[in-house]
Amino acid sequence: MLKLRAEIADGRPAFQRPESWRYTRLKENWRKPKGLDNKVRKMVKGWPRLVKVGYRGPVAARGLHPSGFRDVLVDNLKGLDGLNPETDAVRLASGLGARKRQAIINRADELGLKVLNPCGIRVISEKEK
Numbered sequence: 660m661l662k663l664r665a666e667i668a669d670g671r672p673a674f675q676r677p678e679s680w681r682y683t684r685l686k687e688n689w690r691k692p693k694g695l696d697n698k699v700r701k702m703v704k705g706w707p708r709l710v711k712v713g714y715r716g717p718v719a720a721r722g723l724h725p726s727g728f729r730d731v732l733v734d735n736l737k738g739l740d741g742l743n744p745e746t747d748a749v750r751l752a753s754g755l756g757a758r759k760r761q762a763i764i765n766r767a768d769e770l771g772l773k774v775l776n777p778c779g780i781r782v783i784s785e786k787e788k
Contacts, residue, residue, distance in 0.1 A: 660720040661727050667716050672708045744771040
């Protein structure tokens with residue numbers, strides 16, 4: 660699925676705000692054109708493509724982390740219960756302290772779960788304790 664998503668993304672144009680290249684005060688972030696005579700809205704040949712539903716990625720790969728895992732936000736040890744190591748990856752909440760973060764990382768390692776943002780905290784084995 661991820662390969663298919665990458666192929667679709669390669670064929671997707673870089674949607675750019677119409678006439679942002681003309682006026683420096685306009686940023687390139689996409690805005691839907693609404694003018695009566697707007698060339699992009701009318702889909703005139705030679706103008707940038709209009710954003711459409713057909714450019715979306717496959718449903719199965721939508722929302723997945725680039726590694727292919729489902730991103731699960733965890734803020735306590737109970738959040739690790741019921742996660743599948745083959746499909747789920749753990750993202751640690753930003754408000755966690757070092758002690759709880761370390762405990763969650765150790766427990767995730769025992770369960771075989773991938774931690775997406777360990778942030779410099781390593782797994783402490785039983786020998787090191």
